[in-house]
Structure formats: C-alpha cells, structure tokens
Amino acid sequence: MRRFLIAAAVTLTLASTPVLAQTTSAPASSAPAKPKYTSTDTDLGTLLDDPVAKAIVEKHIPGLTTNDQVDMARGMTLKAIQQYSPDEVTDARLAAIDAELAKLH
Template identity: 40%
Template sequence: MSKFITALAATALATGSLAGLTAPAHATEAAAVSVRANPTVDSPIKDLLDDPDTAAILEKHLPGISDHPARPQFEDMTLAEVMPYSQGEVTQAIIDAIDADIKALEE
C-alpha cells in the first residue's frame, strides 16, 4: 500500500496531475450530500474513510490506507482514479470486492 501511495504522491507532485482531477465547486457540493448519504466505490476515498463502516471495508482490502502519510495527496480521488498510480496495489478485483462489501451494508 505505501509503495503505491508514494508513487502516486511523487507522480502528482511532479506532474501537477491532481489539479486536473477537481470538479467545479458547485458540482462537488451538490454531489457531496448524495455521496455521504450513500457511499459507493465512486465516492472520494476521504468520504469512504470518514464513514466508520466503509472505512473498515477499505482497511480490510487496503490495510493502512486510513493512516497513510500520503493520504492528503490521494483522499480526494476515487479508487478507480488511484488505480493507475498504485503499481498494482489497487486492482479492479479489489475495487469490486470493496464494492460488494459496501453494497452488503445496504441489505
């Protein structure tokens, strides 16, 4: 986990790529209420970690994510956005497993 976050942080700092990933303020504010009420794998990692149930799911599949020192660099991204920078640590299979666990919370 730390290897992919370090790579993500280095890439983001070197290229400034995180700046292009932000949405307009009005779009983010409107989406924030909906996402917090019903988190999904498409929610920002920060929102998933702010909810105790989804934080436990993320920790189960990506141990150490909540306390990682580079968290400020990736917490506004979704899991899918982090995946290309993760050096194989975040895979579609892991995202699918997290998605299944989050959906099971709704049952």
C-alpha cells in the same frame, strides 16, 4: 380580447382536470437500490469519514487508510487512485470493496 379568451379557456380546462399526482401512487420500483458508496463514484475522503466504510477499505487494501499521503487523495475515488498504485488497488480488490459497500445503506 382574444388572448383573454384563450387564457380563460385554458384556466377553465386546467381547473376542471383532476390532478393526477393526487389520485395515483408512484409505481413500485423494481430496480435495486443504488449503493450508498462505490469505488468509482465515492471519494476516498467520504469513505474515510465513515468508520464502517473505512474498515472495509483497510480490510481489502491494508495500509491505504493509514498512509502518510492519504490526505492528498481524499478528493479522489479508489478507481482514480488505482492508476497510481495498480499493484495494490487492483480490480479484484475494488470489486470486493464494492460488494461490501453495497451492503451498507
């Protein structure tokens, strides 16, 4: 009986409490929008499948997107690929790629 009374009291309390989600709006986000793609989070396959992103990668790292072995690296990020080709996939090039990718939404 006691459980029933407690449950009834909770139910009545919840039923009489206004739902905040219905009366308040979400606060405006002051954080900048997260980039669609990045060199550290987006795998190469995703970048290659987007013609605009692929052109950005090719612009900054010429020949990467047409390399015979590019399909083997589709699951890797550009940052991960950097360890295998540090002379071509430099921090400066990755920063330039990220700057252009950030403009895509």
